[in-house]
Amino acid sequence: xxxxxxxxxxxxxxxxxxxxxxxxxxxxxxxxxxxxxxxxxxxxxxxxxxxxxxxxxxxxxxxxxxxxxxxxx
Amino acid sequence: xxxxxxxxxxxxxxxxxxxxxxxxxxxxxxxxxxxxxxxxxxxxxxxxxxxxxxxxxxxxxxxxxxxxxxxxx
DNA sequence: TAATAGATATAACATCTGCTATAATGTGTG
DNA sequence: CACACATTATAGCAGATGTTATATCTATTA
Numbered sequence: 137x138x139x140x141x142x143x144x145x146x147x148x149x150x151x152x153x154x155x156x157x158x159x160x161x162x163x164x165x166x167x168x169x170x171x172x173x174x175x176x177x178x179x180x181x182x183x184x185x186x187x188x189x190x191x192x193x194x195x196x197x198x199x200x201x202x203x204x205x206x207x208x209x
Numbered sequence: 210x211x212x213x214x215x216x217x218x219x220x221x222x223x224x225x226x227x228x229x230x231x232x233x234x235x236x237x238x239x240x241x242x243x244x245x246x247x248x249x250x251x252x253x254x255x256x257x258x259x260x261x262x263x264x265x266x267x268x269x270x271x272x273x274x275x276x277x278x279x280x281x282x
Numbered sequence: 283t284a285a286t287a288g289a290t291a292t293a294a295c296a297t298c299t300g301c302t303a304t305a306a307t308g309t310g311t312g
Numbered sequence: 313c314a315c316a317c318a319t320t321a322t323a324g325c326a327g328a329t330g331t332t333a334t335a336t337c338t339a340t341t342a
Contacts, residue, residue, distance in 0.1 A: 155289060164259050166330050171291065178328055181299070183237050183256045228319060239300050244321065251298055254329065 146174045148192060151201055163187045219247045221265060224274055236260045 149159050149170070156174070160167040165184055172178045180188060195201035222232050222243075229247070233240040238257055245251045253261060268274035 157289085164256050166255075167290090168292095168331080169329060172328085175291070177292085181256075181328055183254075183260060183299090184328085186237050187256060230319080240320090241301075241322095242299060245298085248321070250322085254298055256329090257298085 141179065142174050142176045145170065145188070147204070148195075148201060149174075152195060162191055214252060215247050215249045218243065218261070220277070221268075221274060222247075225268060236264060 145159075149156070152159075154162070156170040157167045160170045163170075163184065164187060169178075169180075169184065173180060192201060196203060218232075222229070225232075227235070229243040230240045233243045236243075236257065237260060242251075242253075242257065246253060265274060269276060
């Protein structure tokens, strides 16, 4: 992937049945940031992107998230 | 602590004998960000602060950093 | 249907950050 | 000293973020 980050975030979030607020809390950012990612208003900062990737990796390792889009970006 | 974040960052960095660039690389931020923290130009974002705190905790756990300022903030 | 609550979308503003360039300050080494 | 090199300090700009407020959507319930 490269362009569909927006959709990917939403896909991950819905698969985990989390609200934007829930995901924001997990990553240590504000809900507005998640909302902007999903609606193509901004792209994540270096730090935020690392945080999100690490979160996805953890969710996959614990079996809560499937492998689709595992090789993202 | 509460106000001396600037001095604390520098203290940690010097104790670990790292340059601003080194610390920046470790935290996943730019060297300019570290420089601004140390010179009171900005205070860290939520995410950056978490990253820094985690880094310090790791360094203490592995004995590379002493306990001074462990209860920072 | 009407009303309430939760989730989401959007906007404005101030602040933080990345990037880039430039200058100043060390720190050796010849 | 003169020179090269690394580190640090500073500034401007564009983009990202936090906060707050408002609006819309979606169930759920009375």
